Amino acid sequence: MLEIDIQLPELFEQILDEHYYEVVASLILFLTIVVLRLFSNSLPIRKTVKMPAASPATVKLKSTLRLLIPRLRNAQTKDTALSMSSRREMADLLRQNREASARIRTENIIATDVTVELLELLELYAELLLARAGLLDIRDKNIKEGMTDAEGTGLEEAAASIIYAAPRIPRDVRELGLVRSLLIDRFGKEFAQDAQDNKSGLVPKRITDKLSVEPPKPELVQAYLEEIAKTYAVDWPPHREELQQAQNEVDDEDMDDDDEGGAKEQPIPANGAAPSTPRANARDLNLGPLPPAKQPNVEGSKSPVSVAPPKGTSENPSPRVRLPGGGQVKPQEAKKKEGAGGLGAPPTVDDLAKRFSALKR
Template sequence: MPPPSPVTSKLKTTLKLLISRLRHLQTKESSLSKQTRRTIATLLESNPPRLESAKIRVENTIRQDILVELLEILELYSELLLARIHMLEGTGPCDVGLEEAVKSLIYASQRVEVKELGMVRDLLAARFGKEFALQARENLGGGVSERVLRKLRVDTPSEELVGAYLKEIARTYGVDFGRDESSPPPPEGGEQGDDDDDSPSKGRKIPVAELELADPKVGKLVEDAKTPPRKVLPKSPIHVAPASPSSENPHPVVRMPGQAGGAGAGVQRQPQARAVVGKGLGDASGGGMVHAAQASGAKSKEDKEVDDLLARFAALKKR
């Protein structure tokens, strides 16, 4: 593969410098545009608003935005030539895929003050010839991008565009700019005017009674909303597990010490238990007497435990 020509090597280096320069100019112009927008917002916020001065500055802001867009387009064309630099080798005519980019850069170099862009123009003229460069400068025979031609036109911004910029700046910075003359007037009576019930913009309010008839669930929701919430009592920190039922006591009741009938209930149940056991001993015979004897022995043991508990409760009360 033959080595690249000196013109192509210089063009590759210059294109890299041009891309960096275009990006820097975009950042600079965007920063200046933001400062100008703040100044315009200040002019609109003054009392009374300095509208004429704001319009003049808006025109400058529009030109700055157009310049930033133009620099972005030129950056894209420069990146395209850099990516296809191998297609610029040799001495043949310009490739059809690169003709728009080459002519647009040459055309814009006469109207945009960028040093690196002028260097690229000279290198492209050396590569494709002076006649090709002259045609590109004047756009003879076409070839220059329509977007570049539109961005480089020197036209006064229209009143609609200026008004749109003013409204956008006022909205961005929270300034009450007011209503433009071209905008439609608000309806008479404001938002609280008498509107037709069948208007699609504002729906008719349906009474709750109609909703209840249409859907029974709505009535239940309304009743639940009217019912005041129940008071939730605090949960006691003491928790006692309920006693398991047995044949002697099918419905056990747990009583805490100090409650009414706490100790007396335990004492009174003992005679009833003994009577049940005695009745079982008198009526039962054979194997039934053995079971009754076992039940009486187990009950005597429970009597001892109850007596011990009563003794402990009595000792605690003395303290």
Template sequence: MPPPNPFGTRLRIQLKLSISRLRHIQQKETALAKQQRRDIAQLLSNEKDESARIRVENIIRQEINVELLEILELYCELLLARIGLLEQRRECDPGLEEPIKSIIYAAGRTDVKEMLQVRDVLIAKFGKEFARDALENPSTSVAPRVYKKLTIEPPSTELVTAYLEEIARTYRIPWSGLPEQERKDFSEEGNDDDEGGGGIGVTDTGLQLPSVGGLPEKIPVPPISVSPAAASTENPRPGVTFQGQNIKSSPAPAPAQKSDIPDFDELSKRFAALKR
């Protein structure tokens, strides 16, 4: 029986740790963004638009980071699935060059220390010249989506407005940025709810928030609903439902139990979809 490959053993361990850590951070950031959306809804209800615009930029940056972590998780799963190929070859396989260089470039720009260990193992395997190309020429050697999400720039006014519109619609806020008919409908709903008592009900975390005028006691299921988790910074207006009917729906697949080594066919499909 051949002795275990030190490179393969170490890389496998660090990839598994990185995948676990990346998933944990994504869940944490998503939950935090959900609570922040509710806070922004209160600001819009109180007509504090400027504060809401500033706060929503934080949500956009968080979601960009979550999307980046999702890509890095996928790359780690890809390397884990092809670790045998990495062990056998001295040179980097052309099909893995972009994911590996993307990991090397992004590892030091995230708060995931496990990714730094993965980066060090890959640099030790493929050399400093290989790593230098990723670090010095990211626009040509790193995956475009990774490079773009790591480029620090303020979100556009259009993107900020789109996020505020969806938050206002989700929480039925008659915000001034919505079309006149929507504002009128939401205002009438707010008046009806005020007659029966105002205030916001218990949040998803089970904590009671202070009463805020203009918001219903129990947030109803809106006729037009958008799942925040389904939106992205590249598509701030995902598919919606109207009166229970899907409009351009793109339902997310049911979460599957993820093993340490994912199914190769499924991983290839996800990787191809991500590159589009």
């Protein structure tokens, strides 16, 4: 025994020397496991929420929805084809100038198009219910436990829309009535009564507007007829293309005039007088002052162009006239030239009175 006790430390030393890193890693792993076991008992147990098994009512609803969706698509295809054939008939009526009959029958086309749009909305709601049918069981469980229903699922809006629209839709879709009955059983009679009368406003406005019994507006009928005539190359209203072409030509001419900078026509006054023509400004035409009659130049010969002597100002009391040759004319010489038949001083009031009396004679 003594030999064994003496040999044990040597054995451990030999193991540590040969397998040092393995021993250290094993100790760290052992300590980690011990610590995790100690703290695992103090941590709260996290419960996982599992999706409950689908109830028989949910299974039946999903199977009926799978039948309803293709029926709604087929109904849309049939109504669309009927609308297209009716449009051709309206085009023939417009060619025959039977406008009154075409307007009345166009209301049926509008009603058919509205029905197609309504069926498309109901198809979307049916697909929503089919995709989220599993949430119905959770909703029923929350109601039984007294918990508030989860918001934002869209189940109530989809169910209320189908319950509201099924008895009012002008189309025979058998599966739609079956889905409506299943939804009433699932959501309850109070919810069904509320959705039927739309008291809480669960049914969106786009559904209620499409189920309205009011006739279409005359503007809508007119727009439909014009679109049909345009699609099938019918001249309606009469000479519509000629009027449109003439209007386009007038617009093009106006645009060309504006681009070329042409003068626009002056408006005619209300009193019947001739329109006044705008007077051209001398500055705009780059013209100098007109030459005075019989004004000699400095050398004594008549010049076709002459310059009136400038008037004195407070900044330049004695201005001078510069000649093309570089010479200058003094104010005294300019006054002498004025006396010889040139440009004189400004006329006085007496001179103007004499001229006016001479003109009267």
